[in-house]
Amino acid sequence: MSDLLLRDELVIGQEGATADSSAALRNDNKKGGRKPVDLGVDLHDEEDGTPFDKLREECGVMAIYNHPDAARMTYWGLYSLQHRGQESAGIASADGYQVNDIKGMGLVSEIFTDEVLGRLPGHIAIGHTRYSTTGDSALLNAQPISVESTKGLIAIAHNGNLINLGTAKERLERDGAIFQTTSDSEIIIQLIAHSTKNTLIDCMAEALMQVEGAFSIVMMTRNRIFAARDPHGFRPLAMGRIEGKDGAPDTFVFASETCAFDLLHAKYERDVKPGELVMVSEDGVTSRYFNTTTEQASCVFEHVYFARPDSKIYGRWVQQSREEMGRQLARESGVAADLVVPVPDSGVTAAIGYAAESGIPFNFGLIRNHYVGRTFIQPEQRVRDFGVRMKLNPMRNLLEGKRVVLIDDSIIRGTTSRKIVRMVRAAGATEVHLRISCPPTISPCFYGVDTPSKKDLIAANKSVAEICEFVEADSLAYLSLVGLTHACTKGEPAHGLSPGSFCTACYTGDYPTQWVDVSEILPAVTTA
Ligand SMILES: O=P(O)(O)OC[C@H]1O[C@H](OP(=O)(O)OP(=O)(O)O)[C@H](O)[C@@H]1O
Numbered sequence: 236m237s238d239l240l241l242r243d244e245l246v247i248g249q250e251g252a253t254a255d256s257s258a259a260l261r262n263d264n265k266k267g268g269r270k271p272v273d274l275g276v277d278l279h280d281e282e283d284g285t286p287f288d289k290l291r292e293e294c295g296v297m298a299i300y301n302h303p304d305a306a307r308m309t310y311w312g313l314y315s316l317q318h319r320g321q322e323s324a325g326i327a328s329a330d331g332y333q334v335n336d337i338k339g340m341g342l343v344s345e346i347f348t349d350e351v352l353g354r355l356p357g358h359i360a361i362g363h364t365r366y367s368t369t370g371d372s373a374l375l376n377a378q379p380i381s382v383e384s385t386k387g388l389i390a391i392a393h394n395g396n397l398i399n400l401g402t403a404k405e406r407l408e409r410d411g412a413i414f415q416t417t418s419d420s421e422i423i424i425q426l427i428a429h430s431t432k433n434t435l436i437d438c439m440a441e442a443l444m445q446v447e448g449a450f451s452i453v454m455m456t457r458n459r460i461f462a463a464r465d466p467h468g469f470r471p472l473a474m475g476r477i478e479g480k481d482g483a484p485d486t487f488v489f490a491s492e493t494c495a496f497d498l499l500h501a502k503y504e505r506d507v508k509p510g511e512l513v514m515v516s517e518d519g520v521t522s523r524y525f526n527t528t529t530e531q532a533s534c535v536f537e538h539v540y541f542a543r544p545d546s547k548i549y550g551r552w553v554q555q556s557r558e559e560m561g562r563q564l565a566r567e568s569g570v571a572a573d574l575v576v577p578v579p580d581s582g583v584t585a586a587i588g589y590a591a592e593s594g595i596p597f598n599f600g601l602i603r604n605h606y607v608g609r610t611f612i613q614p615e616q617r618v619r620d621f622g623v624r625m626k627l628n629p630m631r632n633l634l635e636g637k638r639v640v641l642i643d644d645s646i647i648r649g650t651t652s653r654k655i656v657r658m659v660r661a662a663g664a665t666e667v668h669l670r671i672s673c674p675p676t677i678s679p680c681f682y683g684v685d686t687p688s689k690k691d692l693i694a695a696n697k698s699v700a701e702i703c704e705f706v707e708a709d710s711l712a713y714l715s716l717v718g719l720t721h722a723c724t725k726g727e728p729a730h731g732l733s734p735g736s737f738c739t740a741c742y743t744g745d746y747p748t749q750w751v752d753v754s755e756i757l758p759a760v761t762t763a
């Protein structure tokens with residue numbers, strides 16, 4: 236069943252290269268570019284006909300240097316990062332002489348078997364789990380992407396989204412670059428391949444200075460690993476280490492989230508810093524900065540929704556931030572009730588904080604089917620509707636006769652909340668108060684999160700009172716912006732992280748970079 240639903244195709248191996256025009260480099264998914272999945276059932280909402288749409292995950296990246304079974308280690312790391320992207324995955328490995336890569340559509344576990352991993356020898360590897368933001372969800376755009384250059388073969392895995400694609404791509408094509416993919420990520424390695432600097436690390440630094448937007452990347456050659464973060468540090472990227480036994484050299488690990496380290500017994504060492512380029516080679520770890528003048532603007536939404544609570548993001552436990560968001564929400568918008576119920580999974584930790592602060596008992600009034608992932612509800616609107624009912628089921632015995640505070644992390648179009656409020660009320664709750672652990676999402680993201688255009692964001696077009704009416708809750712309140720950024724820094728602060736270190740553009744419309752797509756930020760009223 237899950238195979239049928241989760242993937243359009245499963246193909247292992249490298250797809251033939253196709254050149255493409257820069258016009259094709261656009262956010263295809265935002266324009267509904269993905270293939271529908273036929274489930275053979277009517278997926279429309281029988282109650283109100285409203286389709287679902289949701290936030291979609293980001294990519295996960297992973298790199299290993301100096302381990303005899305680097306590909307297998309990368310596989311385990313990618314397994315932990317599966318929540319960041321479920322469309323395609325890939326691993327590239329090297330043994331000092333040759334680079335091999337295997338990519339496929341679907342989940343990590345569906346692509347990589349023992350036999351497949353056996354075809355990826357070497358002590359160096361990088362890996363990727365993809366959720367597409369630019370370029371189709373197709374094998375062609377699966378990562379790592381490899382490009383042959385005068386400095387040898389370079390492979391890249393990218394989390395983020397670049398925003399100055401057109402000009403960079405046109406320039407590269409004039410210089411003779413032949414693009415293999417329609418994804419933004421390839422621009423980075425094409426820039427590196429076309430750089431005339433003398434050393435590879437100089438070529439990389441020069442290329443990274445030319446691209447704008449969000450990039451947390453890992454790269455490899457036949458004998459080196461590189462990791463870099465854009466100067467704003469939009470996306471996370473952590474560095475860890477497995478101590479070598481009996482005097483053997485250490486293994487270095489890079490991952491989008493530190494939860495990927497735990498399975499490998501790697502210790503979190505530090506984050507790759509915004510604007511930093513790290514190289515790991517036979518000579519050890521070296522670091523340089525390609526930009527030190529840009530202010531940090533790390534995505535606050537990683538702490539709200541994307542990352543796993545058992546990860547450290549920007550050096551701070553996500554669990555700690557989420558629990559504090561819930562506590563702050565209770566302080567800001569308390570309500571008399573009998574039961575605090577989380578909308579699993581992402582609402583759970585904030586609900587624990589809300590219950591602790593308010594003194595209202597906590598319980599799982601909605602049970603999540605664990606065989607339905609985030610993936611199930613993402614590809615297409617009619618699928619998402621069916622997905623939420625398959626995914627969440629109410630516990631009538633807990634909800635009957637109760638005044639319920641329902642905690643979720645975000646409302647995007649509002650259709651999920653509407654269905655869940657109805658579900659809880661239908662299960663016997665006498666009152667349903669909805670509390671959201673972030674501010675209203677009023678503007679789209681251009682930095683690697685596939686939020687819908689402004690015209691489809693409910694909070695961009697309706698007041699909180701109107702949203703409350705739409706979702707049919709007895710009351711609705713969101714966490715304040717100040718409450719959110721403080722919740723992400725309060726208590727044990729991570730080194731260098733302050734309330735001002737975050738990008739909060741989807742709540743304020745105030746973007747840290749100049750470039751935005753005007754058509755995406757028009758409200759519904761002017762585009763209808
Ligand atoms: O307002 P909407 O557009 O309907 O979407 C908002 C919902 O989508 C996300 O959950 P999702 O089910 O994707 O993931 P989760 O299981 O990690 O919570 C988010 O946590 C909200 O629950």
Ligand SMILES: NC(=O)CC[C@H](N)C(=O)O
Binds near residue numbers: 293294367376
């Ligand atoms: N979600 C992401 O980080 C996507 C990476 C890249 N922009 C792609 O579309 O492949």
Ligand code: SF4
Binds near residue numbers: 535682740
């Ligand atoms: S716009 Fe929102 S989702 Fe995008 S990087 Fe900024 S905070 Fe994160």
Ligand SMILES: [Mg+2]
Binds near residue numbers: 578582
């Ligand atoms: Mg959710």
